[in-house]
Amino acid sequence: MKKVYSSDSFFLIGHLRELLEHHHITCIAKNEFLLGGAGELPPTECWPELWITEDFQYEKARELVEGFLASSAEAGxxxxxxxxxxxxxxxxxxxxxxxxxxxxxxxx
Ligand SMILES: [Zn+2]
CATH class of the missing domain: 2.20.28 (Rubrerythrin, domain 2)
Structure with a gap:
């Protein structure tokens, strides 16, 4: 298990999960339903996180995530x-x- 990305945006994590799954990378979103019940945890601790289950796919996953973020930053x-x-x-x-x-x- 490796963490690929975390964001305060559920939507972004959801999109990235779809993107990775589309490329046959098995991934899991954590903290998806925790926001709002954060309590005393630092906010970034309860951000939704995207994890992959197969470590060997990490490079590929990062590549996809970074490519996606770069293109979405340009697409304003x-x-x-x-x-x-x-x-x-x-x-x-x-x-x-x-x-x-x-x-x-x-x-x-
Ligand atoms: Zn609408």
Whole structure:
């Protein structure tokens, strides 16, 4: 087991998990449901984390994650919510209006 990435964004972790699974890398999201019950833990301790189960896939997983993050940082353009049709600014990973997740294909 190796941790590949952590983020305060559930949506981002979810997207990355889909991306890795698409490339046949088995991964697990931790802390997915812990936010809000954080208590005295430092905030970063309870961020959602993405772990892979097979250590030998780590290099490949990091490559995919970094590639994805680089492309999404460049893609600061507006996207349209598939659920309610609202136009959302590029830095948001979910619709501010209805909470729908940003479609994966709008990142690239
Ligand atoms: Zn929406």
């Amino acid at each position: 353009s507006e996207w349209r919510c598939p659920a309610c049709g609202e136009g959302i600014e590029g830095q948001f990973s979910a619709c501010w209006r209805c909470g729908a997740e940003r479609p994966l294909d709008s990142w690239s």
